[in-house]
Amino acid sequence: MLVTLLLAVAGTLVVDLEPSAAPGLPAAVKITQVVTAPKTVDVGFVRNGKLVRVERVVPRGVAPRMHGLRELTQGPTREERARGLRTAIRPGVRLRSLRSGQGMWLANFSRSLFGPGSDQTVRTRLAQVTWTLSRLGGPQEYAAVSAEGRLATVLRLGVRPGAWHATEGEKRYLYSTRGIQLRLWQLGYLSGADVTGSxxxxxxxxxxxxxxxxDLSRTGTVTGETQIALATADRPRPRDRGAGRRVEIHRDLGVLLLIEEGEVFRAVHTSTGTGGITPSGSFRIYRKEIMSWSVPFSVWMPYAAYFVGGIATHQYPHVPEYPASHGCVRLPEGEAARVYRFVEIGTPVHVF
Incomplete structure (x- = not known):
């Protein structure tokens, strides 16, 4: 009886005490074992061009999310193939790593995921991957898919991927320009309206x-090291995480940060003063002019926001990857107007 009670407390038994048929005799004990259902994951295979759900049992001690994608890369079983199930994923494709963060999955596969196959075939492969990830649950809305650690594309879960248009990068690693743009948007470097595929x-x-x-080579193109960095990068973090709006200008990095409530709203390419002439320190916006005339240099400066002396952030037609101005903070077309709208008289500006 003591063993029975211990097992009941452990949750492995259900004990039902029934009265005996005769008074004075021990009560009859009815023992029912509780069987815990195994964990399962859904995997997306293909039948007649459509995605089909297949259930896989997760072995004990194995993470469901890893098991789901690994089962996907292994393809249908012989019995499933006999029932007409197929996969667009080539034999030999391997899942290198899978993690989550910033509301998305970061899935890294072997290079063969994007191996020989038509654009439609690659599209189907990506559809299988994103469908399987979408069935794992959780807050993730997007999936960044990489090959050997190099970002190839970013896809929205629950939405069938669009046409696959690949660009060949360094060492012939493929990537989608739209996918690169989506990743830049997620990290705060681009607006959603600018995700055009071009x-x-x-x-x-x-x-x-x-x-x-x-801290990569600044080329403005999708280099190999850029693909690698995009696969795992985080949104920039400001040095000052205080309340309100503020601007940080990092001269050596060539980056201006727009910060709101301690979080980076936008990261912008900039070119500051040559030879470190743009002063470091903490300042505040004290004047704004949509079209400002520079007397010393006889040039118009659109969207000028002055923060110290005659030095301002403003639009300029040439914003190189190195410090090139006479002291002002040059900004690209479009970004200058964004910075101008963001700041107000009194907005703090920190220059590093």
Whole structure:
């Protein structure tokens, strides 16, 4: 009886005490064992061009999220193939790593995920990956998919991927320009409206800001080291995480941060004064002019916001990847107007 009670407390038994047929005799004990259902994950395979849910049992001690994607890369069983299930993922594809953060999955596969196959085939592979990830639950809304640690694309969960248009990068690693733009948007370097699928001026400027902040070679293009950094980067963190709005200008990195309530709202490529002529220190915006005339240099400065003497943030047609101004903080077209709207008279500006 003591063993029975201990097992009941442990949750492995259900004990039902029934009265005996005759008075004075011990009560009959009915013992029912509780069987815990095994954990399962859903995997997305293909039948007649459509995604089909297949359930897989998760072995004890194995993380469900890892097991789901590994089962996906192994493909349907012989019995499932006999029932018409197929996969677009090539044999030999391996999951290198999977982690979550910033509301998204970061999935890293072997390079063969993007191996030989038509654009439609690669699209189906990505659809299988994102569908399987979407069935894991949790707050994740996007998935960043990498090959051997190099970002290839970013996809929204629950939405079938669009057409796969690949660009060949360094060492022939493929990437989607739209996917690169989505990643820059998530990290605060680009606006959602600028996710166009085209490597345009705005995207190039955002790449310069990202490369500067991550201490990479500043090219404004999708280099190999940029793909690697994008796969695992975090949104920039300001030095000052106080309340309210403020601006940080990091001269050596060539990056201006717009900060609100301690979080980076936007990271912008900038070019400050050559030879360190832009002073470091803490200042405040004291004057704003949509179109300001520079008397010393006889040039118009659109969206000028002055923070010390005659030095201001403003739009300029040439914003190189190195300090090149006479002291002002040059900003690209589009970004200058954003900074101008963000700041007000009295907004703190910290220059490092």
């Amino acid at each position: 490597l345009d001026y705005t995207t190039s400027q955002s790449l310069l800001a990202f490369q500067g902040w991550e």
